[in-house]
Structures are given as C-alpha cells and as structure tokens.
Amino acid sequence: MGNYLIKLRDVEVRYNNRNGGLVAITGINLTVSPGEVVGIVGRSGCGKTTLLKVIAGLVKPTRGEVIYNGSQDGGGFRGIGMLFQSPLLLPWRTVLRNILLPIELRGEDLDKYVGRALELMERMGLKGFEDSYPWELSGGMQQRVALCRALIHRPSLLLLDEPFGSLDAITREEMWVLLQGAISYENYTTILVTHDIREAVLLSDRVIVMGGRPGRIKAEIPIPFRRPRSLELQYSREFNDYIAEIRGLLGD
Amino acid sequence: MPYRVRSASSVLALLVVCTVWELAVRLLNVPRYILPAPSAIALTIVKYRDHLLLNLFDTLLTSTLGLALAAVFSLALSTVLAYSSSIREAIYPLLSGFNAIPRAALVPLLALWFGLGMVPRVLTAFLIAFFPILVPTLTAMVTIEKELWEMLVAFGATKAQILTKVAIPRATPYFLSSLHMGLTSAIVGSVIAEMVASDRGIGYVILSSTSRLDTPLAFSCLLLLALTTFAISKTLGLIERRVVRWAYRAGL
Numbered sequence: 092m093g094n095y096l097i098k099l100r101d102v103e104v105r106y107n108n109r110n111g112g113l114v115a116i117t118g119i120n121l122t123v124s125p126g127e128v129v130g131i132v133g134r135s136g137c138g139k140t141t142l143l144k145v146i147a148g149l150v151k152p153t154r155g156e157v158i159y160n161g162s163q164d165g166g167g168f169r170g171i172g173m174l175f176q177s178p179l180l181l182p183w184r185t186v187l188r189n190i191l192l193p194i195e196l197r198g199e200d201l202d203k204y205v206g207r208a209l210e211l212m213e214r215m216g217l218k219g220f221e222d223s224y225p226w227e228l229s230g231g232m233q234q235r236v237a238l239c240r241a242l243i244h245r246p247s248l249l250l251l252d253e254p255f256g257s258l259d260a261i262t263r264e265e266m267w268v269l270l271q272g273a274i275s276y277e278n279y280t281t282i283l284v285t286h287d288i289r290e291a292v293l294l295s296d297r298v299i300v301m302g303g304r305p306g307r308i309k310a311e312i313p314i315p316f317r318r319p320r321s322l323e324l325q326y327s328r329e330f331n332d333y334i335a336e337i338r339g340l341l342g343d
Numbered sequence: 344m345p346y347r348v349r350s351a352s353s354v355l356a357l358l359v360v361c362t363v364w365e366l367a368v369r370l371l372n373v374p375r376y377i378l379p380a381p382s383a384i385a386l387t388i389v390k391y392r393d394h395l396l397l398n399l400f401d402t403l404l405t406s407t408l409g410l411a412l413a414a415v416f417s418l419a420l421s422t423v424l425a426y427s428s429s430i431r432e433a434i435y436p437l438l439s440g441f442n443a444i445p446r447a448a449l450v451p452l453l454a455l456w457f458g459l460g461m462v463p464r465v466l467t468a469f470l471i472a473f474f475p476i477l478v479p480t481l482t483a484m485v486t487i488e489k490e491l492w493e494m495l496v497a498f499g500a501t502k503a504q505i506l507t508k509v510a511i512p513r514a515t516p517y518f519l520s521s522l523h524m525g526l527t528s529a530i531v532g533s534v535i536a537e538m539v540a541s542d543r544g545i546g547y548v549i550l551s552s553t554s555r556l557d558t559p560l561a562f563s564c565l566l567l568l569a570l571t572t573f574a575i576s577k578t579l580g581l582i583e584r585r586v587v588r589w590a591y592r593a594g595l
C-alpha cells in the first residue's frame with residue numbers, strides 16, 4: 092500500500108469527562124487511497140463521529156497516529172471539505188457568500204471562485220438562488236448549498252457525517268445521485284459516515300463496519316460495483332446480499 | 344391585528360386614560376401639587392417650552408453620549424473577552440462585581456473628581472448602560488454551536504477569523520436590541536446625576552420643581568422624557584430591522 096492519502100495507525104481516542112475517561116474508539120487501523128469512497132456504518136455511539144474528527148484533525152488521538160500523505164512533502168493537501176447532518180449555513184450571508192466561505196477563510200481571491208461556485212450550484216440544481224438567504228430555502232436545498240461549500244476549494248478529502256440523515260427518502264435519493272456525480276466528476280477521496288446501510292453500499296467502494304464500547308473496526312467489506320452506480324442497483328440481488336451481510340454484522 | 348387598527352386602539356386607550364384622569368382630578372378636587380390634570384400638564388409644557396426643551400436637550404446629550412460610549416466599549420470588550428477565555432475568566436467576575444455596586448451611589452464621587460460639568464453625568468449614564476449591553480453581546484459571541492465551530496476549524500479558520508466572520512455578525516442582533524435597554528439605563532443615569540450633582544437637565548428641573556411644589560412642571564418633565572425615549576427607541580428599532588433583517592427571518 093504505497094499510495095495512500097491518509098493512514099490511521101492503532102488510533103485510540105479517550106475523552107476525559109467528569110466520571111473518569113471514556114474510550115470512544117480504540118485500535119483503529121485504516122488506510123484510505125486517493126479517489127476512494129469509504130463508508131462507515133455502526134450503531135449510535137460507537138465512535139463514528141469521533142473517528143471522523145480524528146481524521147479531520149479536530150480531535151487528537153490519545154494513542155497511535157494519523158498520517159496525511161502529501162501534507163509533509165508539500166504535495167498540495169488542499170484541505171478538508173465537511174458536511175454534517177445540519178447544513179450549518181450562516182443566516183446573515185447569501186447562498187453564494189456561504190459557499191465561498193472556505194475560500195475566504197483560506198485568504199484566497201474570491202473573484203476567482205465565483206465562476207466555480209455558480210457552476211457547482213448549477214450542478215446541484217441551485218441555479219438562480221445565489222442571492223437568496225439560506226432561510227429562504229428548503230432543508231434539502233440548504234444541504235445542497237452546504238455540499239457546494241464543502242466542495243468549493245476542491246478539498247483533498249471530503250468528510251461527510253450523516254449528511255442526509257434529516258432528509259426524506261426521495262430527497263435523499265436525489266442527494267445520492269448529486270453527491271455521487273460530484274465525487275466522480277472531480278474524483279474526491281471521501282469518507283461517508285451514515286446510519287443508512289443502503290446509502291453506504293450504494294455510494295462506497297468499501298464499507299467499514301464498526302462495533303461499539305469501545306468503538307473498533309469489526310469488518311471491512313469491499314463493494315465491487317463500478318461507480319457511478321444507478322439507483323436501480325438497490326433492487327438487485329447482489330446489492331441486497333451486501334445489505335444483509337452488513338446488517339448481520341451490526342448485530343441485533 | 345393590522346398595524347392601523349393596533350395604533351388606533353392604543354390611541355383610543357390613551358384617550359380613555361387621560362379622560363378618566365382629568366375627570367377624577369376635577370371631580371375629586373385633587374390639589375395641583377398632588378396630582379395635576381392632563382390639561383394642566385399640557386398647559387405647563389406650552390408655557391415653559393423653551394426652558395423644558397433646553398434641559399431636555401441637555402439630558403439627551405449626556406445620556407446619548409453615555410450610551411454611545413457604553414456601546415463602543417461593550418462591543419470592544421466583549422470581542423476581547425470572546426477571543427480569550429483566560430482574560431474572560433479573569434475579568435468577568437470583576438465586571439459582575441462592579442455591576443453589583445449601585446451606580447447612583449457613585450455620583451457624588453464622580454462629582455468630587457470631575458466637578459459639576461457634563462463629565463460626571465456622561466460617566467453615570469455610561470456606567471449604568473454598559474453592563475446591559477455587554478452581557479447579551481458577549482453571550483451571543485461565545486455560544487457558537489460546537490459543530491459550526493468544528494466545521495470552521497476543519498476549513499482552516501483561525502480564532503480571529505471565527506470571531507470576525509461568525510461571532511461578531513452573530514452577536515449583532517443581540518447587541519442592537521440591547522441598545523434599547525442601554526438607552527433607558529443611560530437616561531436613568533443622566534437623570535440621577537442631574538438630581539445629585541448638577542444645575543441643569545431634566546433631573547435637575549424635576550428636583551427643583553418638586554421642592555417648590557410645582558408638580559405640573561415635574562409631570563411635564565416626565566412626559567417629555569418618556570416621549571423622547573420612546574421616539575429614540577422606535578428609531579433604533581427601525582435601524583435594527585434594516586441592519587439585521589436576517590435575524591427576524593421567522594417573521595415574529
């Protein structure tokens with residue numbers, strides 16, 4: 092495995108709270124290759140968000156290490172794009188200015204990215220809403236704006252934490268198509284945390300199944316279907332075999 | 344209720360109150376120096392209008408100067424305190440301690456130090472007004488949602504950027520609405536200082552007129568003060584709605 096973007100070696104995270112320490116995740120070994128889409132499923136509280144935060148550098152591992160390839164050798168690690176369950180848009184900014192926020196924070200020239208922002212918006216079906224305010228949009232539209240914001244700076248790594256958890260089933264399927272389109276179009280390395288096994292299998296090259304207390308990796312299931320995949324794949328026999336296998340691993 | 348109906352009904356209510364008041368004073372033969380009738384107050388305002396306006400102007404000048412000082416100072420201080428939690432932990436208890444001192448009791452000291460001019464009046468207004476502005480502004484700045492904070496950090500934001508791009512805009516509606524409270528506090532401050540250590544201003548006029556049992560003049564002062572405070576507050580409200588339209592997105 093010479094070619095990797097990010098590698099976690101024996102990572103443990105212990106949170107210190109009032110009643111002593113709590114080991115959220117332990118013994119995590121994970122290597123993510125460039126351009127790979129990795130799905131992470133696991134039951135509530137098993138440390139998925141914690142794992143994502145360690146990868147994002149928001150939480151320091153209490154043991155082990157996280158290695159970013161490209162950050163040391165100056166190979167142009169273009170940062171992280173993040174998307175959470177709630178869109179977290181700034182209500183005082185227009186949609187366009189929300190999307191450009193990461194560029195602003197990086198101190199780059201905004202004008203250079205307006206064209207890209209408009210193009211992303213068009214691909215996400217948001218054309219014409221650049222001067223609207225987030226609160227004038229529906230929940231699904233807000234989440235698409237947040238996705239544009241996560242992609243605007245062409246991040247080296249896209250981290251998604253239950254990004255579509257609050258959307259209805261139909262809107263969620265629409266978002267799968269849009270997300271998959273964006274990922275394949277610019278070949279994003281992606282880590283997708285989700286409660287939805289279907290979502291994980293449909294979008295990922297590999298699904299990591301986590302078990303809880305403390306959180307650890309139970310299994311890694313490669314999903315060999317060629318990307319991009321159509322929504323109809325969900326109804327195929329093979330697809331549902333994967334669903335059943337992962338459902339079995341998650342236990343009762 | 345539509346705006347017109349609402350304002351018409353409050354005018355009606357005011358007329359009823361004034362009529363009842365007028366009749367009660369006349370029928371019960373209440374002496375002028377105990378409770379003047381509304382008509383007597385109106386006549387007094389007309390009669391002493393120059394004297395009253397001059398002193399009203401004086402009070403408004405010192406209280407708005409005090410309010411402006413308090414606004415600038417609160418905004419600057421809350422920015423510093425939001426930036427550094429260690430400074431906040433060191434200074435905030437001192438500020439709350441200071442807030443526990445009845446500021447009216449400081450007026451004689453201020454007069455001792457700064458004489459009978461405008462300075463002690465402006466300072467009293469400032470000292471009473473600044474805490475009610477500081478508290479909501481600071482609270483809004485330091486209560487950014489954890490997820491939003493983490494997303495910004497993942498996007499590479501520095502603390503200073505989070506402060507200028509998120510904390511300050513987020514606090515703006517709280518800051519602006521606290522100015523209403525600040526305004527009434529500042530006027531209280533000015534009036535108290537005028538009563539204790541001054542030979543001008545509405546506070547002084549109230550004090551000297553009541554000592555001469557010229558109650559209608561005292562009531563005129565109160566009425567004018569209430570009307571102007573109300574007008575300034577309304578103006579502030581209009582500015583507020585313009586500047587932070589996004590904060591009233593729910594349309595309440």
Ligand SMILES: Nc1ncnc2c1ncn2[C@@H]1O[C@H](COP(=O)(O)OP(=O)(O)OP(=O)(O)O)[C@@H](O)[C@H]1O
Nearest residue numbers: 106107108113115134135136137138139140141142
């Ligand atoms: N900041 C924190 N301080 C202390 N404990 C924490 C903190 N964040 C998470 N935990 C604990 O760590 C464990 C894992 O939490 P985490 O949020 O990573 O789970 P999760 O798999 O994302 O859950 P969910 O699917 O419900 O989002 C939980 O037991 C949680 O209580």
Ligand SMILES: [Mg+2]
Nearest residue numbers: 139140141252
């Ligand atoms: Mg989580």
